[in-house]
Amino acid sequence: MLERLLNIPHQEEVLDLFDGEDIAGCKVNIRFPGRPIFTAHADTVCSPLDYDKPLHKNGPIIRRPGGILGADDRAGCFLIHCYRKRINYIITRDEECGCLGSRDLVKEWDFVNPPCFICLDRRGKNDLIGSNNYYCNTDLEEAIGEYGFIPVTGSISDADEFNELAPSCNLSIGYYNQHTKNEFLNVDILKTVPVLGMSEGLKDRKFDMPEQPKWNKWTKYSSWNSYSGSSWTGVEDYDKYDDLEDSLYGDSSYVQCDICGSFCKESTFLHYEGYRFCPTCCEEISAHVIR
Numbered sequence: 001m002l003e004r005l006l007n008i009p010h011q012e013e014v015l016d017l018f019d020g021e022d023i024a025g026c027k028v029n030i031r032f033p034g035r036p037i038f039t040a041h042a043d044t045v046c047s048p049l050d051y052d053k054p055l056h057k058n059g060p061i062i063r064r065p066g067g068i069l070g071a072d073d074r075a076g077c078f079l080i081h082c083y084r085k086r087i088n089y090i091i092t093r094d095e096e097c098g099c100l101g102s103r104d105l106v107k108e109w110d111f112v113n114p115p116c117f118i119c120l121d122r123r124g125k126n127d128l129i130g131s132n133n134y135y136c137n138t139d140l141e142e143a144i145g146e147y148g149f150i151p152v153t154g155s156i157s158d159a160d161e162f163n164e165l166a167p168s169c170n171l172s173i174g175y176y177n178q179h180t181k182n183e184f185l186n187v188d189i190l191k192t193v194p195v196l197g198m199s200e201g202l203k204d205r206k207f208d209m210p211e212q213p214k215w216n217k218w219t220k221y222s223s224w225n226s227y228s229g230s231s232w233t234g235v236e237d238y239d240k241y242d243d244l245e246d247s248l249y250g251d252s253s254y255v256q257c258d259i260c261g262s263f264c265k266e267s268t269f270l271h272y273e274g275y276r277f278c279p280t281c282c283e284e285i286s287a288h289v290i291r
């Protein structure tokens, strides 16, 4: 199923692999009251040309030589597919062009809110995007930390929308260098994400809402080629974000990594072939050179 998911060009076809209600073009399946809701997005930044290229496996590593793999976020879809009979889940659409599916879904939301939303859509291993991005407060971070995840700062994800309903987070699932032709997936990391453990362990827990869900007005562009950072989408909301501008974006020495989208000091970037690489992405790329 993993390879099948990695080879499906259209998000609609991925959404069709899941049972549930169609709401705002997303697939929603909530059958276990009081348990967390896991989410993944069905779209990728791949082009049709990428899907023409065959996958290559070497031990636990899968890549697509010459093309973008698209494990962001078909790896997340795969995890949810594995556990779909036993967990609450949402498969969203159009995350890569600004979380459009989750944004529309939140507007139409008519369910009891879960203890938390857990997005399976982060590169690497053991990262937990939570309170640093105002997805949740530290209480949810601590609870998920018990499963081996460590809080870091991330870029945009569907958690930027779901955090309006309930505390949210985004967890590593083993892909690296997403949005680039160097993308690869470590299946060993993917397989050890404790989905069922969290589904059971976080049941009926109460977590604080994030104090300032302020990242959710950012929009990122859909493809690697046209990717040029983020832009405001809610001009009328400018006032709300004054402190954010002051603390981070107002400081022009912070700019966005072209690989992972996270914000870092301009001076820390490596510039290569017209792209900006943040220190974390440099580290990952050099630690996992695959030819």
Ligand SMILES: [Zn+2]
Pocket: 045, 072, 096, 178, 179
């Ligand atoms: Zn992505």
Ligand SMILES: [Zn+2]
Pocket: 041, 072, 073, 095, 121
């Ligand atoms: Zn993603």
